[in-house]
Amino acid sequence: MRRSRIARNSAFSGCDAVIASLLIANRGEIACRIIRTARRMGIRTVAVHSEADAGALHVAMADRAVAIGPALARESYLRGDRIIAAALETGAEAIHPGYGFLSENAEFAQAVMDAGLIWVGPDPAAITAMGLKDAAKARMAAAGVPVTPGYLGADQDDAHLAQQAAAITYPVLIKAVAGGGGKGMRLVADPADFADALASCRREAMAAFGNDRVLIEKFITRPRHIEVQVFGDRHGNIVHLFERDCSLQRRHQKVIEEAPAPGMDEATRTAVCRAAVDAARAVDYVGAGTVEFIADAGEGLRADRIWFMEMNTRLQVEHPVTEAITGVDLVEWQLRVASGEALxxxxxxLSIKGSAMEARLYAEDPARGFLPSIGRLDVFDPGDGVRVDTGVVQGGRITPYYDPMIAKLIAHGATRDEARRRLADTLDRAVVWPLRTNAGFLVKALNHPDFAGGEMDTGLIARAGDALMPDPLPDNAGLGRAAADLGGAGALAGFRLNAPRQGRARLLVEGQLVEVDVAPREGEIFRAPLGHVLLSEHGQSWEVRPYRAAATGAAAAGDGAVLAPMPGTIIAVHVAPGQSVSKGQKLVTLEAMKMEHGLTAPFDGVVADMPFAQGAQVREGMVLVRITAGEAA
Incomplete structure (x- = not known):
C-alpha cells in the first residue's frame, strides 16, 4: 500500500506521514466538506463528477477534477472502476468515499486497497459484518450488546415469519436485512395485515437492495433514535464521541439531529456509549462509525430500554453536531487514522461542550407532498450565525438526478434551547428562490412545543400533521409592505404612495390574486429579481408582482391562467391560440421529475395566449396557457 512521505505537524502520535493527495468519491455537500479539511491540512484534492455536475461547487473547489460518466449515479458515482482509474490517473494516494453511494460497499473498499490505494474507512470485513442487519444483530448479541427483541433467523418461510411476529406480539416492524433510509420497512399492527405487508416489503427490498430477506422487530410505541459516534485506529484504540439524537423524522428519514440527546442522564449515557464501543470492538473497527440504537422513551431514557439497531460504517450526514460539541474535526481524524496514526x-x-442542532435544508415543496423542486438557485442566502455545509452556490442548480439537499445548517449554543433558537432564527431568515424549500416546515418543527421541550419521538411529525405545514401565502403585513415597495402599482382608489394604510392593492403572489391594505415601506426586506419583488419571511420566498391584467396581460390562476406546477420541459402542445376548449381538456404536457404532467383547462373558454412552444424550459409558476371565457370568433 502506498503511503505519503510528507511530514506534517500534528497532535496525533504514532506516525509522522499523512496522505498527500486524496480523491473524494462523492459529490455535493460532503465532497466540499472533505475538501475544506484536506485543504487546511495541505492535502491535494481530486474531485470526480458526472456530466450533470461539471459545473458543481466541489469540482471548482478541488485541485483537479475528473469526469467519470453520465448524470445517472449508476453510470458515474456508482462506477467504482472509473473512480479507481481516476485516482491512479491523477496520482491520488487515497480515496475518501463520503457517505452514500459506495461508502459502505465492501467490494469497492477491497478494490481500492487492491489497487494500492489507501481506503479512508473501515476494513472491508467490518463493512461486511455490519452490512446485513440480521447478522449484525446476532453478532452484537454474542458480544453482549443489547439488541431489540425480534426474529433474526434464516427461515424466511411466510408462515414461519407470521408465527414469529405473533410470538413477538404486535405491533411489529418488518425490515429488509439489507435495508436503509426507511426502504424495505413496514409497520404491522394487525395480524391480518401481515401477509400483504411482508410481500410489499420484500418487493421493495429486492428492487432497492437486490435482497428480499427480512427480519422482524418488536415495534416500540414511543421510540427515540439515539446514535453514538465511535472512532477506532489500528493501534487497538476505540473511543466514543458521545451520542446524537435523531428522533425527529419524517417517514423514517431524519429531519433534525442534535447532540447531546435531551433527557440523557450520565448513567444512561455511560451505558449506551459503552455498548457502542463494545459493538465497534467486536468487529475490530477502524475509522469513523456510528452505532444506532432505538430507545423506548415511554418512561424517559433508561439504560435498560435502549437496544442496538445497526451500525453505519462511514461518516454520517449529521456528524457536524458531534464536531460542534467536542471541538473535533472528524474528517481530519479519518485522514490521519487512514495514514496509520493513533487517535x-x-x-x-473528550467532553461535551454545550449543545448543537442540525437541519437539512432541502429543495422540496411541503405543500406538494415534499415533491423535489429542481432548477436554478437564482437567490440563495442561508443567512449567518451558524455553520453552513453546502455543495451549491447562488446560480447553481438542483438537478433531478441526486438528493435535493441544498445545505446543512448547524447551530451551537451553551444550552439546547439557545442552539434551537439560533437554528430556527437562521432558517426563518433564509432566502431561496425560485425553488421551494422545507425551511418553513423546519422552523415550525423546531418551534413545536414538544420538540422545544425535548419530549419528541419518531412519530412527532406524523402526529403534528398540518400544524407543521408552512403558510401558503405571506402574511398581510408583509404583502402590504410589498405593495408599497412596488409603488402602489395596481392599487385601488384611495392609495397614496408611502401613506400608511391608505387604500388597497391587488397583487399576484406566485400567480395567485390577492388584495391587501397598503402599508408603509419599512427597511430593506425585499429583493427584486426580474423587476419584481421577492418577499421572504418565515423561511419562504414568494415572487410578488402588481396585478395589471389589462396592461400587462398577467392573469391569476382563477382568471384562467394555467401555471407550471414545477420546473420542467413542455413536451407537447395540444391546442392553439383562438381555439375553443372545454373544462378538463388537455392543453399542454409538461415533463418534470421524470414524469409527464397533463395540464388542463380550468373552465370552458378560448385559448387567449400560449407564450411557450414545444421544447421550452419553464420555471414553476410560469403561465403556460391563458383561457378566457366565451367562444371562438
Missing part, C-alpha cells in the same frame, strides 16, 4: 485523544480527554 490523538483518550476517552477521558
Amino acid at each position: 490523538p485523544m483518550r476517552q477521558e480527554d
Whole structure:
C-alpha cells in the first residue's frame, strides 16, 4: 500500500506521514466538506463528477477534477472502476468515499486497497459484518450488546415469519436485512395485515437492495433514535464521541439531529456509549462509525430500554453536531487514522461542550407532498450565525438526478434551547428562490412545543400533521409592505404612495390574486429579481408582482391562467391560440421529475395566449396557457 512521505505537524502520535493527495468519491455537500479539511491540512484534492455536475461547487473547489460518466449515479458515482482509474490517473494516494453511494460497499473498499490505494474507512470485513442487519444483530448479541427483541433467523418461510411476529406480539416492524433510509420497512399492527405487508416489503427490498430477506422487530410505541459516534485506529484504540439524537423524522428519514440527546442522564449515557464501543470492538473497527440504537422513551431514557439497531460504517450526514460539541474535526481524524496514526485523544480527554442542532435544508415543496423542486438557485442566502455545509452556490442548480439537499445548517449554543433558537432564527431568515424549500416546515418543527421541550419521538411529525405545514401565502403585513415597495402599482382608489394604510392593492403572489391594505415601506426586506419583488419571511420566498391584467396581460390562476406546477420541459402542445376548449381538456404536457404532467383547462373558454412552444424550459409558476371565457370568433 502506498503511503505519503510528507511530514506534517500534528497532535496525533504514532506516525509522522499523512496522505498527500486524496480523491473524494462523492459529490455535493460532503465532497466540499472533505475538501475544506484536506485543504487546511495541505492535502491535494481530486474531485470526480458526472456530466450533470461539471459545473458543481466541489469540482471548482478541488485541485483537479475528473469526469467519470453520465448524470445517472449508476453510470458515474456508482462506477467504482472509473473512480479507481481516476485516482491512479491523477496520482491520488487515497480515496475518501463520503457517505452514500459506495461508502459502505465492501467490494469497492477491497478494490481500492487492491489497487494500492489507501481506503479512508473501515476494513472491508467490518463493512461486511455490519452490512446485513440480521447478522449484525446476532453478532452484537454474542458480544453482549443489547439488541431489540425480534426474529433474526434464516427461515424466511411466510408462515414461519407470521408465527414469529405473533410470538413477538404486535405491533411489529418488518425490515429488509439489507435495508436503509426507511426502504424495505413496514409497520404491522394487525395480524391480518401481515401477509400483504411482508410481500410489499420484500418487493421493495429486492428492487432497492437486490435482497428480499427480512427480519422482524418488536415495534416500540414511543421510540427515540439515539446514535453514538465511535472512532477506532489500528493501534487497538476505540473511543466514543458521545451520542446524537435523531428522533425527529419524517417517514423514517431524519429531519433534525442534535447532540447531546435531551433527557440523557450520565448513567444512561455511560451505558449506551459503552455498548457502542463494545459493538465497534467486536468487529475490530477502524475509522469513523456510528452505532444506532432505538430507545423506548415511554418512561424517559433508561439504560435498560435502549437496544442496538445497526451500525453505519462511514461518516454520517449529521456528524457536524458531534464536531460542534467536542471541538473535533472528524474528517481530519479519518485522514490521519487512514495514514496509520493513533487517535490523538483518550476517552477521558473528550467532553461535551454545550449543545448543537442540525437541519437539512432541502429543495422540496411541503405543500406538494415534499415533491423535489429542481432548477436554478437564482437567490440563495442561508443567512449567518451558524455553520453552513453546502455543495451549491447562488446560480447553481438542483438537478433531478441526486438528493435535493441544498445545505446543512448547524447551530451551537451553551444550552439546547439557545442552539434551537439560533437554528430556527437562521432558517426563518433564509432566502431561496425560485425553488421551494422545507425551511418553513423546519422552523415550525423546531418551534413545536414538544420538540422545544425535548419530549419528541419518531412519530412527532406524523402526529403534528398540518400544524407543521408552512403558510401558503405571506402574511398581510408583509404583502402590504410589498405593495408599497412596488409603488402602489395596481392599487385601488384611495392609495397614496408611502401613506400608511391608505387604500388597497391587488397583487399576484406566485400567480395567485390577492388584495391587501397598503402599508408603509419599512427597511430593506425585499429583493427584486426580474423587476419584481421577492418577499421572504418565515423561511419562504414568494415572487410578488402588481396585478395589471389589462396592461400587462398577467392573469391569476382563477382568471384562467394555467401555471407550471414545477420546473420542467413542455413536451407537447395540444391546442392553439383562438381555439375553443372545454373544462378538463388537455392543453399542454409538461415533463418534470421524470414524469409527464397533463395540464388542463380550468373552465370552458378560448385559448387567449400560449407564450411557450414545444421544447421550452419553464420555471414553476410560469403561465403556460391563458383561457378566457366565451367562444371562438
